[in-house]
Amino acid sequence: MIISSEPNKTCSTVAVTRCDDYQSDKIAEAVERQFSLLGGLERFISKGDTVLLKPNFIVACPRGQAAVTDPAVILAVAKLVKDFGGRPFVGDSPAWSNMAKCVSDLELEKPLKKLGVPFKQLNKSKRYKIAGSSIGISRVALDADKIINLPKFKAHQQVVATFAVKNMFGAVCGKEKVFWHFAKGKSHDNFCRMLIGIYQLFNPVLSIVDGVVAMEGMGPINGSPKPLGFLVGSDDPVACEVICCELIDFKPDELPIIQTAKRIGFGCSDLSRIKVVGDDYSDFVCRDFQLAEQRPLNYSLGHVCKSVSKQLVILAKAALNCDR
16 A cells, blocks of 8 residues: 655645445445545545446446446445435436436335435536537536545446546536546547546546446457456545556556546656555455456548437337436
8 A cells, every 4th residue: 555654745635445346334334434435524525525426337337237336335435425415316327228217227216215315417518618619518516515426347348447537427417427438538638638627627526436346358348257356545546546457467657547637737646745544455366367458539421410319219119218
């Protein structure tokens, strides 16, 4: 575990909490320790705040597939926020489904209803100038007083791996996300500048990465579950990404998002200046984590059209099932 011995040189703090599985009591303890280690929930939200909990709901699938943030993590954070006096809601704009189908497949609807926590589709687009382009951002997300980012620890076929930063790309409305792969995907730097710009616009108060069971191989959807046993949290998403790289014995400088962040001076990418608090992970580093074979970042126009058509079919089927 990296602990800075010179506090004046520390630029960011990252909390690492060990958790072997998704049993509710274990996850609750690990999540609670995340907030405690980073200064307490009161450091991040105030009573009465509307708080968006932004998971990774890229596709409607069972939790065992490890493509999405596990329900246990979402529920543990929602309960803490609710008990504190905040008003949490769960929201995303899934690339390959909608919130209702994702919540249903994860069997989340009843637990959320029991907590009194709604879920919302991140829609109602509003244009913002980001990285030189006008991008449609969800007003539902923008209207939240605070955002807690709850990404999934995953290998990725186009950007090597995703931890904290890219999850906020999910607040770009609907299939516009596919278009930006087409428009910005000619270089990793352009695409990552956009991702960072979106993150900065929303400025989540905290990111907690679900790495209890990660996804290795052909992520972000078609990979395999890989037990890691950690939650990783920070108010600095880049420092969070650096420590996630450490957990799988991957050089942070080889991650496109960290490369771009370093180039533009966003976040702390210097490992020696990151203070890690919580559990020692040195004996638990995963040295056989399988990364994805890399594919082109930019989509062709044909791929964009095909993707939009496929999504329309998925949404039509979901609406039909709801009407039955």
